[in-house]
Amino acid sequence: MKKYIISKTVVAVCLFLLLVVISACGSGNGNTVDKNAGTSSTENKDDSKQVEITFANWIAVEDATKTVFEDLVATFEAANPNIKVKSIGIPFAQFKDQVLVNSAGGSAPDIMMSNQAFAPAFVGAGIVQPLDELLGNEIIDDIVEASRTGATYNGKVMSMPWAPHPNALFWNKTLFAKAGLDPEKSPTTWAEVEEIATKIAALGNTEDGKPVYGIGIDNGSDSNSGSKFWIPYLSYGGNYLTDGKLTFDQGTALEESLGFVQRMAAGKISPVGADTKILRGLFSTGSLGMFIDGDFGRNVFRTSSGKGEAFDKEWGVTTVPVNKTGSSETVFTEHQLLISEQTKNPEAAAAFVKFLVSKEAMIMYHKSNGVMSARKSLAQLPEMNEDDYAKVFNKQMSTATAFPNSNPKFDEAMKNVASMLQLVTVGNETPANAIKYVMPKIKELYE
Structure with missing residues (x-):
């Protein structure tokens, strides 16, 4: 009789534990797998956490561009609340050396601005990564030929042409x-x-x-x-x-x-x-x-x-x-954008680069500073050719030479x-x- 009672108790406990497990598996507590998304909802929660990316540039410290730069960052952050952009403003004269020194010390910015004179040094130092996959064909194939040639090293696009500046x-x-x-x-x-x-x-x-x-x-x-x-x-x-x-x-x-x-x-x-x-x-x-x-x-x-x-x-x-x-x-000199090899947030960095070369951002930048776009689909937009000033520079770009x-x-x-x-x-x-x-x-x- 005693052995029978113990057996019933064990069975009851086992049934109870089984019900708990079944209940937990169906409760939607954040650990279920969404087969359509390919990620767990816990991972989605982690993705929603705000990440900070750093952007080394000189336009944030120049009177003619700092206001539009602040507007660009604010617009991006409003559309991407999970990404915070921290600007690292460096005067142009010290820019290249400071970025190289910081990168060598392991504190490279996630994204760095550049021009055609600085980019070869950044690529040669091995502190940046290819952008072909990060930005995708839609953007890479849209770069005007002269700009793309100057941004390509050993067959890979290492810098994203942002704003060409024909003289x-x-x-x-x-x-x-x-x-x-x-x-x-x-x-x-x-x-x-x-x-x-x-x-x-x-x-x-x-x-x-x-x-x-x-x-x-x-x-x-x-x-x-x-x-x-x-x-x-x-x-x-x-x-x-x-x-x-x-x-x-x-x-x-x-x-x-x-x-x-x-x-x-x-x-x-x-x-x-x-x-x-x-x-x-x-x-x-x-x-x-x-x-x-x-x-x-x-x-x-x-x-x-x-x-x-x-x-x-x-x-x-x-x-x-x-x-x-x-x-x-x-x-033509050219503002370019590069992504650090050291970045821990390459997708967030790429998202900011994509925004900066987007139609919305380029029209903002053009209205403020008259800059051109290095993307074929944007260069001919009416908004980028609204007056004689813009038309002169778009015409000049057709005969401008890229630096080798x-x-x-x-x-x-x-x-x-x-x-x-x-x-x-x-x-x-x-x-x-x-x-x-x-x-x-x-x-x-x-x-």
């Missing part, structure tokens, strides 16, 4: 009129550029005693100055690489274009030692007759002049005049080009001597 010629109508020139007629050849610049510089000083310059040629000491030199260099028929081999100093283009820069500096027609930032300031304050800059120039000039949109009446913009090649030779920056030493080579400019402007060396002193260093980088 065009701005001219100051007020100074043209004071020099006895037609303020509505821009130069069409480089010979006319030199003639007009000489006449404007002859004005001497502005009403408040500041020197007047006819044209601003970037001849600072950084790699950006070396890159901007490409515009006169290409106009004289120069070719940096031929079949992958360095041909920068072959022919007469390098010496002739350095000679042009030297004439402008020696005659005080262009300021000596001035980089892009200084030249923008001079143009904004009415001290500079002509200046070649990117499509963001309009917003920069409005801000720097303190006159806002009213300043637009004082200047015009046109495609770069032609020279020996018979074509409007120019280059797949070599990680390209940026260093451009610093050496800046040294040439310094030698012929500050050092008064002949173009031939400047080439003789500097070219061996550039060749060494490529060998």
Whole structure:
């Protein structure tokens, strides 16, 4: 009798435990598998937790772009409440080195802004990852060819072209009129550029005693100055690489274009030692007759002049005049986006990159700063071609040359080009001597 009672008890306990298990399995307590989703609801809950991604950039610390940048981030976060974007604003001059140092120390940003001069160094250092799969074919195949070529390394797209900035010629109508020139007629050849610049510089000083310059040629000491030199260099028929081999100093283009820069500096027609930032300031304050800059120039000039949109009446913009090649030779710099190899949130990082190059974001950025899009489907939108200003830059993009920056030493080579400019402007060396002193260093980088 005693054994029978114990057996009934054991059976009862077992039945009870079985019912508990069955009840738990059907209770929907968060551990069931959704076969259609392929993930458990617990995993979905984890996915809904907010993640933070860091974005290293320089537009957050520049007056002309910081407001639209804040708007872009706010718009993205509103649509993606589970992703928080933390901006790491770094001044442009320190940007490349700081990103490289931070990445080497294991604290790389999830996403980094770049341009065509910085990207080869980031790729060469192995701190970024391919974007083909992260962004998908819909976006990758939509990149304009010139931009995609400059973003591709060993067959993989390593940086996402964001906003190409073809360089065009701005001219100051007020100074043209004071020099006895037609303020509505821009130069069409480089010979006319030199003639007009000489006449404007002859004005001497502005009403408040500041020197007047006819044209601003970037001849600072950084790699950006070396890159901007490409515009006169290409106009004289120069070719940096031929079949992958360095041909920068072959022919007469390098010496002739350095000679042009030297004439402008020696005659005080262009300021000596001035980089892009200084030249923008001079143009904004009415001290500079002509200046070649990117499509963001309009917003920069409005801000720097303190006159806002009213300043637009004082200047015009046109495609770069032609020279020996018979074509409007120019280059385009380009804001690019890269995703770190170290990121723990590649999907969230990719989502932010996709948003920044989307129609919604590009129209916002265009309305604020006049930037173009590197995506074929967006470049021709009416919203991106709403006025003559936008049309000039879209036309200029059709003849703009991409930098051959797949070599990680390209940026260093451009610093050496800046040294040439310094030698012929500050050092008064002949173009031939400047080439003789500097070219061996550039060749060494490529060998």
